[in-house]
Amino acid sequence: MSQLCFCAPTNKKQLIKYADVIRKVFNIKETEEFPILKVLDLAMDEPMFNDFSYQVVEDDDNMFDGETQLAFYSYLENTIFIKSSQYDSAKVDPRSRFTLTHEFSHMFLMQVTNRKPKLKDDDGKGIQSFSDPEWQANRLAGYILIPERICQKLNEKEIETQFFVSPECATYRKINSIKDKIDVNALFEVKSVDIAKFMIDSGSSNMVIETIADSEEIDARINAVRF
Numbered sequence: 001m002s003q004l005c006f007c008a009p010t011n012k013k014q015l016i017k018y019a020d021v022i023r024k025v026f027n028i029k030e031t032e033e034f035p036i037l038k039v040l041d042l043a044m045d046e047p048m049f050n051d052f053s054y055q056v057v058e059d060d061d062n063m064f065d066g067e068t069q070l071a072f073y074s075y076l077e078n079t080i081f082i083k084s085s086q087y088d089s090a091k092v093d094p095r096s097r098f099t100l101t102h103e104f105s106h107m108f109l110m111q112v113t114n115r116k117p118k119l120k121d122d123d124g125k126g127i128q129s130f131s132d133p134e135w136q137a138n139r140l141a142g143y144i145l146i147p148e149r150i151c152q153k154l155n156e157k158e159i160e161t162q163f164f165v166s167p168e169c170a171t172y173r174k175i176n177s178i179k180d181k182i183d184v185n186a187l188f189e190v191k192s193v194d195i196a197k198f199m200i201d202s203g204s205s206n207m208v209i210e211t212i213a214d215s216e217e218i219d220a221r222i223n224a225v226r227f
């Protein structure tokens with residue numbers, strides 16, 4: 001999607017909390033590497049994602065926009081389409097891990113928080129980054145791969161090793177973390193069972209209200225998902 005798209009705004013604090021929700025749903029500790037390929041499999045059975053699926057497709061399939069497009073998320077099909085070379089390299093290449101986590105982030109934002117992008121009818125001027133679906137997906141992917149609380153404690157090299165991300169990703173993430181100076185300890189004073197309420201209070205969709213009806217339900221769902 002280009003700058004010509006926009007969607008409901010969000011902000012860094014909200015995205016950090018979404019990343020926390022995602023790690024909790026899949027029972028991934030904040031110190032652990034995010035196993036995106038496993039998560040894609042598990043997400044297909046997770047009711048929160050509304051029959052999500054992914055498909056690995058031949059590299060030369062004409063559904064892709066040339067060589068540069070490695071994967072994309074289709075809202076209409078609620079499916080991530082992934083070039084086969086990209087899927088394979090996500091096992092060993094941190095850049096591919098980021099690409100797939102970025103697409104997963106689009107899916108989460110559209111399906112769970114109801115941020116469907118809309119086309120802007122002029123030249124896209126005036127779209128703030130908080131409303132830009134690409135900014136949102138990049139930021140959320142960064143927070144999922146490298147939880148903010150841990151990011152604040154590590155240097156770039158440690159981030160790269162611990163979370164299996166590229167040096168560029170580690171540096172970019174660390175710089176943003178320093179620039180943004182978010183007090184994550186204050187942010188996470190809420191207990192995990194309050195996350196559902198937070199999502200509702202922060203203007204998420206009716207879908208979320210129905211999907212995560214109460215704290216017992218979200219706790220049960222979190223406990224039910226195990227590797």
Ligand SMILES: [Zn+2]
Nearest residue numbers: 001106134137
């Ligand atoms: Zn994107």
